[in-house]
Amino acid sequence: MTGRVVVAGLGPGAEALVTPEVRAALAEATDVIGYIPYVARVADRPGLVKHASDNRVELDRARHALELAEQGRRVVVVSSGDPGVFAMASALFEAVEAGPRAWRDLRIEVLPGITAMLAAAARAGAPLGHDFCAINLSDNLKPWALIEKRLRLAVEADFAMALYNPRSKARPEGFVRALDLLREACKDARPVIFARAVSTPEESLRVVPLPECRPEMADMRTVVLVGSSQTRVIARTGAPYVFTPRSA
Amino acid sequence: MTGRVVVAGLGPGAEALVTPEVRAALAEATDVIGYIPYVARVADRPGLVKHASDNRVELDRARHALELAEQGRRVVVVSSGDPGVFAMASALFEAVEAGPRAWRDLRIEVLPGITAMLAAAARAGAPLGHDFCAINLSDNLKPWALIEKRLRLAVEADFAMALYNPRSKARPEGFVRALDLLREACKDARPVIFARAVSTPEESLRVVPLPECRPEMADMRTVVLVGSSQTRVIARTGAPYVFTPRSA
Numbered sequence: 001m002t003g004r005v006v007v008a009g010l011g012p013g014a015e016a017l018v019t020p021e022v023r024a025a026l027a028e029a030t031d032v033i034g035y036i037p038y039v040a041r042v043a044d045r046p047g048l049v050k051h052a053s054d055n056r057v058e059l060d061r062a063r064h065a066l067e068l069a070e071q072g073r074r075v076v077v078v079s080s081g082d083p084g085v086f087a088m089a090s091a092l093f094e095a096v097e098a099g100p101r102a103w104r105d106l107r108i109e110v111l112p113g114i115t116a117m118l119a120a121a122a123r124a125g126a127p128l129g130h131d132f133c134a135i136n137l138s139d140n141l142k143p144w145a146l147i148e149k150r151l152r153l154a155v156e157a158d159f160a161m162a163l164y165n166p167r168s169k170a171r172p173e174g175f176v177r178a179l180d181l182l183r184e185a186c187k188d189a190r191p192v193i194f195a196r197a198v199s200t201p202e203e204s205l206r207v208v209p210l211p212e213c214r215p216e217m218a219d220m221r222t223v224v225l226v227g228s229s230q231t232r233v234i235a236r237t238g239a240p241y242v243f244t245p246r247s248a
Numbered sequence: 249m250t251g252r253v254v255v256a257g258l259g260p261g262a263e264a265l266v267t268p269e270v271r272a273a274l275a276e277a278t279d280v281i282g283y284i285p286y287v288a289r290v291a292d293r294p295g296l297v298k299h300a301s302d303n304r305v306e307l308d309r310a311r312h313a314l315e316l317a318e319q320g321r322r323v324v325v326v327s328s329g330d331p332g333v334f335a336m337a338s339a340l341f342e343a344v345e346a347g348p349r350a351w352r353d354l355r356i357e358v359l360p361g362i363t364a365m366l367a368a369a370a371r372a373g374a375p376l377g378h379d380f381c382a383i384n385l386s387d388n389l390k391p392w393a394l395i396e397k398r399l400r401l402a403v404e405a406d407f408a409m410a411l412y413n414p415r416s417k418a419r420p421e422g423f424v425r426a427l428d429l430l431r432e433a434c435k436d437a438r439p440v441i442f443a444r445a446v447s448t449p450e451e452s453l454r455v456v457p458l459p460e461c462r463p464e465m466a467d468m469r470t471v472v473l474v475g476s477s478q479t480r481v482i483a484r485t486g487a488p489y490v491f492t493p494r495s496a
Contacts, residue, residue: 011267014269015268016267016268016269016272017267017268017269017360018268019259019264019265019266019267020263020264020266021262021264021265024264082366082370083370083374084366084369084370084374084375084376085366085376085377086377086378086494089373089374089491090374090377090491090492090493091494093373093374093377093482093489093491094491094493094494096482096489097480097482097491104482104483104484104485104489105484105485105486110371110374111370112265112367112369112370113362114267114361115366118330118332118333118360118361118363119360121332121358121360122330122331122337122358122359122360123358125337125341125358126331126332126337126340126341126358128332128333129332129337129338129341130334130338130384131381131382131383131384131398132381132382133379133380133381133382133402133405133407135379141494149405150379150405150406150407153401153402153405154381154401156401157381157397157398157401157405158398159398232345234341234344234345234352235352236352236353237352237353238353241344241352241356243337243338243341243342244338245338245342246334246338246339246342246389247389247390248390
């Protein structure tokens with residue numbers, strides 16, 4: 001039997017958002033590898049070895065997965081959301097590119113999942129209903145100046161935006177600066193959605209006009225959706241609907 | 249029994265990519281509404297009424313769904329991919345906003361799905377592995393000049409890009425102009441992925457350097473992924489992997 005690596009997206013949290021394709025890959029795995037809380041989402045069973053590791057060791061984890069596959073194991077690398085969006089798929093291919101030639105001929109498959117911005121948008125209405133962009137606010141691996149440049153150009157393009165990793169304990173100041181930049185560049189009261197842990201028991205959703213946004217409204221489990229200039233709010237009994245019209 | 253509208257994403261085509269949440273909503277529906285080929289994906293059963301309509305009647309379809317819900321029906325509006333990404337969710341909220349006040353108090357829920365760009369990216373590797381944008385190339389509802397402006401700014405921001413609806417029979421010239429613009433603005437040979445009907449029996453995937461892209465490589469069922477300046481190709485036996493590194 002030849003080994004393989006599957007990089008699978010577990011979706012935002014709820015079991016009802018895990019695709020049958022991912023479920024089947026997990027059922028066939030000999031090894032599951034990933035960040036501690038994601039590996040914890042996979043049920044134990046005889047014959048399954050779980051390898052949980054801390055955050056920020058993505059390349060080590062990718063190499064470990066490839067080594068196990070070389071030994072003939074059926075490895076599933078788990079990501080939350082979609083593995084291709086600010087998650088493990090890129091790290092895996094970085095490791096393949098830098099690794100031994102034999103790794104290129106391993107069977108590697110990426111299985112998509114429901115990424116955080118789509119789960120959050122669905123809960124709010126349709127805020128990403130027209131052209132939009134997704135920006136990772138973490139400056140672990142890129143200069144902060146590049147993030148600011150992208151935010152400014154995204155406002156100029158009038159994209160709706162999904163901001164991933166808005167705020168970590170280690171770098172709380174980045175999101176403060178991002179909000180200042182957005183307020184100054186947008187000059188309006190477009191709706192911003194703070195969506196935390198969507199589809200889990202800790203879910204919360206908050207719609208706030210841009211001028212009233214405060215950095216503490218986001219944490220590590222929050223994705224922030226910023227409307228375009230055309231994004232509208234429908235007031236109603238209960239939580240408002242937020243949507244970006246198709247003509248925006 | 250009170251009516252409700254669920255806007256559900258069926259994913260790109262394969263049954264293995266339909267979430268259990270969407271499957272459950274379809275099992276409880278009294279009515280399914282949508283574009284003909286999407287409604288055809290839902291199995292017939294006693295008690296289920298299917299309302300299939302042609303393309304480009306999104307607002308009529310949305311109003312029909314809301315009227316049926318007002319009458320107490322459990323309506324599922326089906327989209328392919330994710331309903332919030334260039335699909336039915338925005339049209340539904342446009343109809344709610346313009347409609348009678350009572351529609352705001354109906355129970356409306358959006359259920360996310362695997363959108364085409366994520367399914368396509370997964371097949372190719374991780375081309376959307378860093379900051380990216382999604383642009384609808386259809387100028388049915390917005391001026392072409394706005395599309396060109398967004399493409400130029402997206403290149404300046406060095407986003408990877410997902411281009412939806414690249415080419416229709418009615419407007420073949422738009423994609424010709426988009427490719428010309430991208431070649432001129434990018435000035436490099438970054439990889440472009442033409443992903444057609446991913447996860448269906450008609451799936452095809454083609455990786456082409458930007459200077460060699462031709463308009464005929466896309467049709468209505470294709471999503472086009474354009475790399476950033478940092479996107480790389482890993483040559484191997486078999487189809488190459490394409491990925492955008494996390495530091496891009």
